[in-house]
Amino acid sequence: MSQFANTLLMLAATFIPFVAAIVLLFVPKDRSEIFKKGALFATVLSFALSVPFFFAYDRTSDAVQWAQSWSWIPSLGIQFSVGMDGISLLLWLLTTFIGPIAILCSWEAITERLKEYYVWLLVLQTAMLGVFITQDMFLFYVFWEVMLVPMYFLIGIWGGPQKLYAAIKLFLYTLAGSVLLLVAVLAIYFLQVETNGTLDFSLASFQAMAPVIAEQTRTYQTLLALAFFLAFAIKVPMFPFHTWLPDAHVQAPTAGSVILAGILLKMGTYGFVRLLLPIFPTAVKDLMPWFIALSLIGIIYGALVAMIQKDMKKLVAYSSVSHLGMCMLGIFALNPYGFKGALFQMINHGISTPGLFLAVAVVYDRRHTRMIADFGGLSETMPVYSTIFMIMTMSSIGLPLLNGFIGELIILQGSFQAFPWAAVVATTGIILGAAYMLWMFQRVMFGSISDVNRKMPDLTPREIIVFAPLVVMAIWIGLYPRPLMDIMDRPVAKLVRQLSPDYYQAPSLSADQEKAKQEGMRGMEAPQNPNNTGNSEVIEEKR
């Protein structure tokens, strides 16, 4: 019973923004305060309801928790099926966490058509949350597509000068991928009908199809896998499917950029982890060299292009291409380090990049320009702002004590275990990362300050409230990432076993290492007798 209540709570946290959107529809247009506060309240409530799940999650199990299904379209085997494992839980929590920030950062920036704006934002919030809790392929696809519509309007109505171009590009580009996804999903569905005679759209049944798919012809498998790949790669976005991203980011209102960078991009990586890899383990391994190459190109290419950007938002957008390339590299390592690092990096990127977009928005709101050349010396008059900008920059370039370090390091370690040369190339990406971020920071914050910029006030209390949670999370994850790692531990192990069943079968070094640790510096002593190397008891006696 309490299990059922928890499921309902999870659904409540997911759908509260949507319900709030419906309610707000009936509020007269001119009551702007109600829209702002109502939207904030709904997202905060959703966040508050979601937090207990972090603690309630059973870290010893790799099963989908709080699972529940209701029959929806029985004739096709479609169910309204929900539940979360550690991977989806973390991204779900990230979404509820980013929600209030996206709302609050719009309070002053958005001045027209408030009602529609907040309604769309809330609908978007529920759509994104829905993707992470669904356990049914059909439902997944529904949420996946629904997500696009609010984003389209957010960019198309409240965006910059080329908003329509950017919105249509985003919509059509991702839709193109999604349609291929649908075709591939249906193909697997009918394959399932053929082989098992069952009508089932559940994610579990799709994953269970892996061995059947592995028996199909190579071309067939590859084509299906590529259809999935394309849908997700566009969303990530991986090189060369990334060009919608800078346009969308530059044109989107700040909240749009925050959500885009914070959550939407993770839909792609989530798709890889949840669907592509478990369903097509064989095809993925066949295509691996290509995937690795694209990830590496993304890392280096994104960083190099970011380096020469003059528009801060564009710079951050291209840095996303680089960072997400790093995530993909981790995922394709197909080992625990790679997966955990990638999942970590998704969360870290969801904290630092929204932080950077918000930081850009601070000066944009004051001066209506985002050009790096228009700024300089800001740390003299805006010390709080420059400190926060610095923390976000450092988090983005992966400095220890902050979150980015952990993710990057584990990804690199994981990919090093799988493809050392790829890791070597990727590691150069972090040098470039430091270069372009610090160069931007220097040009904006250091140097002498112009009179126009001198007039800019430091952060307002509202802005500090927007940044505070991001800064706190960045430091907390940097210092004590263990709770997050624990949550993903079992699901990641399950994923690894799905891809290489004998990964955990090898002999373990644990006992030897325990002994070596006790041995410690005694190991430095020259062996008294060459036959007894490392035998501490003998050395102990001689002493």
Add this chain to the structure above:
Amino acid sequence: MNESSIPHLMAVSHSVSYLWLIPFLPLFGFLINGLTGKYLRNNQLVNGIALGSVGVSFLLSAFYFFQLLQLPEASRSLHQSLWTWFDVGGARIAGNVLTYATVEWAYKFDVLSATMALLVTGAGFLIHLFSTGYMEEEQKDHRYYRFMAYLNLFIFSMLNLVLGANILMMFLGWEGVGLCSYLLIGFYFDKTYAGDAAKKAFVTNRIGDFGFMLGFFLIFMVFGSLDFDTLMGSARSIMSSQSITLFGHTATPTFWMNLIGGCLFVGAMGKSAQIPLYVWLPDAMAGPTPVSALIHAATMVTSGLYMITRLNFIFINAPAALHLILFVGALTALMAASMGLAQNDIKKVLAYSTVSQLGFMFMGMGAGAFTAGMFHVFTHAFFKACLFLGSGSVIMACHHEQDMRNMGGLRKYMPWTFWSMLLSTFAIAGIFPFSGFFSKDEILWKVFEEWYQGGTYQGSTLYLATWLMGMVAAFFTAFYMMRLICMTFLGNYRGNGDDPYHLTVHEEAHGHDHHQGGTHVPHEVPWNMWVPVFILALLAVGGGFLNVPHALHFLGHSYFSEWISPILYQVASIPEGIEAVSKMEYVLMIWATVIWAPGAMALAYWMYASDPSWSRAQAFVKNYPGLFEWVHARYYIDEFYEALIIKPMKRLGGQLWSFDTWVVDGMVNGASRATLLLADLSYWFDTYIVDGLVNFVAWIFQQFASLFKAFQSGRVQNYAFVMLLGFVLLIFFKFLV
């Protein structure tokens, strides 16, 4: 300590409870000052917190140091584990086995880290104290608390680096000191060159980190752990294995150790400013002088050496890596020393001197003499910190003048500073019995000995070559230091226009504050500045006796070497008995300290002090203009990097951006344009072909219709006629055909 008195049968290391406070106290200092400094605006309080936290850290380090002293030599190790930092899960490593190693947030206080912790907190405290005087002007504005907070953050990071119980903790500190260095070099952020220098330092260090990271990734793949105790405990069994298979490549352990050692050394090159990654350190002098003393002379730049000593069990088994280290160290020592000869900015001289001295330390490491290298880290920390702080005092006394040509004669105005710096100059030049003699001479001897081989001269000529380079570098060192003393302290003060030979220059030096004006008299600095300098000078004088080489055993004992030795990997057991002392060692010692270094100093004195017009020096420059220009421009290496790496990188970025816009996005837009074109085509097709076909069909029918229309006239006789015709035809076919 109860913990230490309990005999641990199992672990060699003892767990203690307050170790964490050593690094965390400065962190608390940073947090308190960083968060409240802006609002409280109380500089006394800022000082109290900053100095207090580092001071207590020092006392605590000393306390645990004495704990260590009481332990038996082979188990001098304390540790404290705070929490599990990383627990990533299983990893397949060399030999296809699984490791489940976790990474603890843990500190380790053993013979090596204890000495480093004492150095960091001790020198750190003195430099904090100096800063309270040096940063006097900043105390008037809002930046001062930030400066002290950053210094504390630096101490925290540096202590993490030296006390970390595993490589990742060390790396945490490693990156942390890089950040603090960035923040402090860029402290005068309104000056463009400060921001540039800060970024250069950070990015260059990142290049080093690249190597460091690959190095410890490899360590993890070979050893399956990053924990120092585990690594030390398993080193011997790893080395005794026949071969190690990794990434499908089977090779001897030595091969892998060479690879690891090479990668790690790239990391050390970055942090410890070795060729080719040294370029950031001279620029880093844009930071306030206490920062140069603390970070860019005494502590941070020695991290690379600490790392190598910490992981000596890898390096000692990596002969090729050691050769590389030896050669790069010697080359750096020589090149940087030569660059120091032609600098006029007092801080730049010291900066190149630091690079050069670091080169000496690496030479020691490269010769496998880890303790000699580490000992030079210590003596260098004393005399170089003293020299930097002294130069800070000088700069302040001369009202932010950094060009030595505009100084002179300061001896009579600032006696404490003069004597402190002079003593340190003797130390760095390697004059007996100052500390530098004991450390530098030991390094050079160890290198020489590798070639000399007890009189057989059978060693590799690399050792001879590097030893010669080291000797020349030592000559240069003594020269440029004496030159500095002569130009700064001897003669008469030129800053007031008393300049009969027109030696002063008026181009703006890279000082951070320029409020020149009127005549002024240099003055001795306040006590909180000269006292730290003087204490450091005393350490520079006497510090050498902590590690007297065996050849001079009648003067003392090699305490330092013996203290460090338990963590040094012994390749084979050393036979009992005292090593024979080679006569050659005495010869070289006397040569170095009686002829070589004093000769160089005398030459400098002859050129810059006994001849107040410097005409001898200028004659030299005139005779060899190309050489002087080349050295003065620091061999154009910065320009070389700019032209060969930075510019092409940016150009590539620009080209890729065009590629992105025109090709990648061009394809997307092209696809949309193609779709539109297709739509137009379809419309045309639809209008003229599809609909045209429909209309054509309709037209055909229409034609038929009009053809048959004629028949449908509605008149009965016509129908009757057609019926008749049909009937006739039927009959005709029925009967005739």
